[in-house]
Amino acid sequence: MYLYTCHQCRTQASARRTDRAASEDDQQDHRDAAHGGHAPLDGDGIRRVHHPARGDGILPRHSCLAALVLLALVLHSCWAR
Numbered sequence: 001m002y003l004y005t006c007h008q009c010r011t012q013a014s015a016r017r018t019d020r021a022a023s024e025d026d027q028q029d030h031r032d033a034a035h036g037g038h039a040p041l042d043g044d045g046i047r048r049v050h051h052p053a054r055g056d057g058i059l060p061r062h063s064c065l066a067a068l069v070l071l072a073l074v075l076h077s078c079w080a081r
C-alpha cells in the first residue's frame with residue numbers, strides 16, 4: 001500500500017492506495033490544490049505503508065478470533081470439571 005505525504009504542509013493523503021499510480025494522483029492533486037502545481041520546497045513523497053491495523057493492532061482479525069475461540073475452549077474445559 002502507498003501513502004502520499006507532504007512534508008511542508010505536514011499532512012498526508014486521507015486514504016492509503018493499493019497501487020503507486022493512485023498515490024501519484026494524490027500527490028498531483030495536493031500539489032495543484034495547495035502549491036499551485038509546484039513541488040513543495042520541504043519535499044513530499046510516496047512511501048510504502050502496511051495495511052491499517054485491525055482489531056487491537058497486534059493480531060490480524062482472524063488470528064484474534066482464533067485466539068478468542070481457543071480461550072473460550074480452555075475456559076469451558078476448566079469449568080466442565
Ligand SMILES: [Zn+2]
Pocket residue numbers: 006007008009010030034035040
Ligand atoms: Zn503540501
